[in-house]
Amino acid sequence: MKKILAFCGVLTMTLGITAQAAAPTVSNAKAIELSAHRIDRLVTLSKIDASFLSKLAKLEVTVVQNQAPVYYKVKVTQGQPAQGQPMQVDISFDADGKPLSFQVIAGGVAGPDAGWTDKDAGSLAENALHYILENSTAGKVPLFDKSATSLTLSKQTLNGQIVARGQVLSSATTEKLNIYLKLDGTFISAEVVP
Amino acid sequence: MRLHSGLLFTLGLILVGCNYTNIKGSSEDMNQVFSLPADKMSELSYGVLAEKIFIPKCISCHGNAGNINFESYGEVVRNLALIKKTVFIEKTMPKKGSLSQEELSYLWNWINMGAPEQAQNGNSNPQPDPLIATYESINKHVFQVSCKDCHNPTGSGKRVPLDKESLLNSPLELIIPGNPDESGLVIDLERTDDKRMPPAKEGYSALSDEAKATIRKWIENGAKD
Numbered sequence: 001m002k003k004i005l006a007f008c009g010v011l012t013m014t015l016g017i018t019a020q021a022a023a024p025t026v027s028n029a030k031a032i033e034l035s036a037h038r039i040d041r042l043v044t045l046s047k048i049d050a051s052f053l054s055k056l057a058k059l060e061v062t063v064v065q066n067q068a069p070v071y072y073k074v075k076v077t078q079g080q081p082a083q084g085q086p087m088q089v090d091i092s093f094d095a096d097g098k099p100l101s102f103q104v105i106a107g108g109v110a111g112p113d114a115g116w117t118d119k120d121a122g123s124l125a126e127n128a129l130h131y132i133l134e135n136s137t138a139g140k141v142p143l144f145d146k147s148a149t150s151l152t153l154s155k156q157t158l159n160g161q162i163v164a165r166g167q168v169l170s171s172a173t174t175e176k177l178n179i180y181l182k183l184d185g186t187f188i189s190a191e192v193v194p
Numbered sequence: 195m196r197l198h199s200g201l202l203f204t205l206g207l208i209l210v211g212c213n214y215t216n217i218k219g220s221s222e223d224m225n226q227v228f229s230l231p232a233d234k235m236s237e238l239s240y241g242v243l244a245e246k247i248f249i250p251k252c253i254s255c256h257g258n259a260g261n262i263n264f265e266s267y268g269e270v271v272r273n274l275a276l277i278k279k280t281v282f283i284e285k286t287m288p289k290k291g292s293l294s295q296e297e298l299s300y301l302w303n304w305i306n307m308g309a310p311e312q313a314q315n316g317n318s319n320p321q322p323d324p325l326i327a328t329y330e331s332i333n334k335h336v337f338q339v340s341c342k343d344c345h346n347p348t349g350s351g352k353r354v355p356l357d358k359e360s361l362l363n364s365p366l367e368l369i370i371p372g373n374p375d376e377s378g379l380v381i382d383l384e385r386t387d388d389k390r391m392p393p394a395k396e397g398y399s400a401l402s403d404e405a406k407a408t409i410r411k412w413i414e415n416g417a418k419d
Contacts, residue, residue: 034365034366037366040389041367041381044381045375045376045381096363096365099367123389133353
């Protein structure tokens with residue numbers, strides 16, 4: 001009897017470890033992209049403030065340990081307000097990218113209006129990430145797919161034109177991936193910079 | 195001067211004559227290229243054309259998007275010359291996809307017969323298979339008509355496949371069985387901003403109220419069938 005119980009105990013532990021260590025079926029970059037989609041859904045359903053869609057400035061992804069079924073946590077942050085902390089929401093996903101929960105962090109203040117005229121910030125972030133997902137085997141892009149840590153959206157000037165820039169950081173390199181989009185979300189170009 | 199005018203007039207007559215011969219000739223050629231057996235000719239009706247061509251090949255843009263509405267017999271008939279010109283002469287339609295030889299033959303002959311609403315053989319128009327709240331029916335009547343241009347393995351919507359398993363397992367929560375209000379598919383079809391599907395900015399019509407209600411019902415029923 002003791003042997004059977006011991007066997008069951010080992011089996012349970014093994015299964016638990018295996019479940020926790022299950023390889024993700026979506027990349028870090030995909031988890032960030034799914035967060036941009038999730039923000040749109042939560043705003044549409046009036047579950048979070050609409051300013052998350054228009055004033056979103058940064059998405060940071062973390063792979064969490066020992067919190068199965070949660071695998072990814074993505075922190076979505078609005079632009080820095082004149083005073084106080086920016087509004088933030090944490091979104092949890094499983095290893096397949098399925099959304100599990102979200103939590104708005106209390107005390108945040110809506111960020112400044114970035115003046116996105118054609119597309120909202122959420123759509124621009126999403127479109128920038130599509131570049132990575134579409135080119136996930138090309139050149140250095142894989143470094144920014146599997147090991148992406150954040151995307152920061154900002155307004156920049158490129159060849160005299162006001163554009164949106166999604167800057168992606170990765171834990172696999174110190175280089176940065178800059179993805180440039182027109183304000184309507186159309187892809188312009190991308191570059192890896194030191 | 196008189197000689198010049200005479201020459202110009204003669205040249206003009208020759209050109210007009212050539213052009214007439216060309217159109218007449220090409221029309222006769224077209225009749226040969228698109229010939230159909232007599233029994234098929236007698237079957238041609240608006241209902242047959244709608245089922246074979248207008249619904250699967252045209253309605254995704256030529257529905258309620260503000261162009262010619264191919265769901266209306268009257269509007270199709272009013273635009274027959276334009277349809278003939280854009281499909282057979284300019285070959286600019288359909289913009290997305292193409293018509294098979296058989297489809298072109300049906301369309302060519304139906305137009306040349308005067309676009310009858312009813313078939314000459316007296317058969318009534320085929321009763322269309324109705325749209326019901328099952329995946330198979332929705333896929334046939336909605337996804338394959340209005341979505342497949344982009345949502346296919348090489349299209350711009352390839353990241354969002356519309357087969358049943360993908361819909362049910364999508365991390366985008368496109369289908370939440372029993373909860374149409376929070377299902378991404380319903381939200382994307384019913385929204386009125388620039389994120390609506392099918393996308394208005396690319397010329398696509400919104401789904402009909404009947405299609406949207408049927409999809410809602412299917413999800414409400416658990417999206418099982």
